[in-house]
Structures are given as structure tokens and as C-alpha cells.
Amino acid sequence: MAFVEFADVSKIYQMGEVEVAAVRDMSFTIEQGEFVVIVGPSGAGKTTLLNMLGGMDSATSGTIMLDGARVSSFNRKQLTQYRRHDIGFVFQFYNLVQNLTARENVELASQICRDPLDADEVLAAVGLADRVRNFPGQLSGGEQQRVAI
Ligand SMILES: Nc1ncnc2c1ncn2[C@@H]1O[C@H](COP(=O)(O)OP(=O)(O)OP(=O)(O)O)[C@@H](O)[C@H]1O
Ligand SMILES: [Mg+2]
Incomplete structure (x- = not known):
């Protein structure tokens, strides 16, 4: 089994009447130790993908697996544990606390x-x-x- 697996993952935002598909039916696998770069035009869904993999955003549908765990089924508490102990994440705008050195x-x-x-x-x-x-x-x-x- 692959270390990371996305199977038919979609993220749909409901904007009033309009549906915005940030990610649609995305499937891929990443092996342990593999170095992966995600490339795509602005608005393609890279940040959305990483936010879902990092446990900060949930998929609308599909399955996200990491190291045998079904991240896409985690409850809030499990997601907190997952973010704290399993994931390292550098945000697009860093998210440093501005009034701390x-x-x-x-x-x-x-x-x-x-x-x-x-x-x-x-x-x-x-x-x-x-x-x-x-x-x-x-x-x-x-x-x-x-x-x-
Ligand atoms: N909260 C939201 N509500 C509605 N639409 C959203 C929301 N977040 C993202 N989107 C839309 O989803 C799409 C994917 O956005 P995302 O931020 O994942 O793109 P990106 O590939 O990271 O782009 P960039 O290279 O500009 O950072 C975009 O069309 C964006 O407008
Ligand atoms: Mg982005």
C-alpha cells in the first residue's frame, strides 16, 4: 500500500447558487521517502490539496489515506492529534506569530x-x-x- 493515497477526492465550495470545485476527482499515490513537487497554475487547487492532506480542511468526497490511516474519516480530536504529531507544514504565508521573535x-x-x-x-x-x-x-x-x- 502506498504511504499517501488520494482516491477520487473532491473539494467543492458552495458560493450561494454557484459551486466552485477547488479539486475534482483527484487520485494519486506517494511512496514513503518519495520527494514530490506539486506544480500547477494559480487556482489549480494545490493549497486545497495540501490543506486536506495536512488535516486542516476536509474533502467533500473521496478518501485520503496516510500510513494506513483514513485521514478523511478522522474526527476533530483525531485531526488535532494528526496535525500535532504526524504532519509538518509550511504555510504559503508562513503563519508566524507577528509579535513573537x-x-x-x-x-x-x-x-x-x-x-x-x-x-x-x-x-x-x-x-x-x-x-x-x-x-x-x-x-x-x-x-x-x-x-x-
Ligand atoms: N474558501 C473558498 N471558497 C471558495 N472558493 C475557494 C476557496 N478556497 C479556494 N477556492 C477556489 O478553489 C480553487 C483552488 O484554490 P487553491 O488555493 O487551492 O489554488 P492554488 O493552486 O493553491 O493557487 P495559487 O498558486 O494561486 O496559490 C481556486 O479557484 C479558488 O478560488
Ligand atoms: Mg496556493
């Missing part, structure tokens, strides 16, 4: 995960040792992305 942003995340690494060490590992006291608004896009990672 780079170090504090990493420390915040480390408070809710198992076996967290040291915030200063991981920031140094991504080349941000001398920016740990900076706020997100004082960092470049790429630097914010590295804090998010």
Missing part, C-alpha cells in the same frame, strides 16, 4: 510537540543564528520561511 515562534511550536529540538540550535541550523531576536516583520520572505520550517 523568531526564537519565540520556534519555542511556541516546541511546547506542543514531542521531543522538541532546541530552538536556538535549529535556527542556527537554517542559518538564522543572528536573527533569533528579530520579529517576522523584520525578516525576509525566505528567512520567515526558514523560521516556519
Whole structure:
């Protein structure tokens, strides 16, 4: 069985009378250890796909499996556990807390995960040792992305 499997997944938004299909009948598999890039035009559904895989959005129909678990059937509590322990996610707009420094942003995340690494060490590992006291608004896009990672 593949590590990740999408089977006939659709995400339909109801906008009054109009239905917007962000993703329609999408099926694919990803093997464990495989490095995958999702490419497509703006509005193609990439963020929608990743939000569903990351447990932040639910599919309208279809099945999403990850490591043998049926993510598309998870309840709210299971989704919270899944997001916290199984998924790493860098958002399109990073989602850093603006009034916390780079170090504090990493420390915040480390408070809710198992076996967290040291915030200063991981920031140094991504080349941000001398920016740990900076706020997100004082960092470049790429630097914010590295804090998010
Ligand atoms: N909450 C929503 N309500 C209605 N339509 C939505 C909603 N979210 C996304 N869409 C629509 O679904 C489609 C897919 O959006 P999505 O954000 O997944 O695209 P994307 O591939 O990530 O685009 P980009 O490259 O611009 O980030 C778009 O047509 C978008 O307008
Ligand atoms: Mg997007």
C-alpha cells in the first residue's frame, strides 16, 4: 500500500447558487521517502490539496489515506492529534506569530510537540543564528520561511 493515497477526492465550495470545485476527482499515490513537487497554475487547487492532506480542511468526497490511516474519516480530536504529531507544514504565508521573535515562534511550536529540538540550535541550523531576536516583520520572505520550517 502506498504511504499517501488520494482516491477520487473532491473539494467543492458552495458560493450561494454557484459551486466552485477547488479539486475534482483527484487520485494519486506517494511512496514513503518519495520527494514530490506539486506544480500547477494559480487556482489549480494545490493549497486545497495540501490543506486536506495536512488535516486542516476536509474533502467533500473521496478518501485520503496516510500510513494506513483514513485521514478523511478522522474526527476533530483525531485531526488535532494528526496535525500535532504526524504532519509538518509550511504555510504559503508562513503563519508566524507577528509579535513573537523568531526564537519565540520556534519555542511556541516546541511546547506542543514531542521531543522538541532546541530552538536556538535549529535556527542556527537554517542559518538564522543572528536573527533569533528579530520579529517576522523584520525578516525576509525566505528567512520567515526558514523560521516556519
Ligand atoms: N474558501 C473558498 N471558497 C471558495 N472558493 C475557494 C476557496 N478556497 C479556494 N477556492 C477556489 O478553489 C480553487 C483552488 O484554490 P487553491 O488555493 O487551492 O489554488 P492554488 O493552486 O493553491 O493557487 P495559487 O498558486 O494561486 O496559490 C481556486 O479557484 C479558488 O478560488
Ligand atoms: Mg496556493
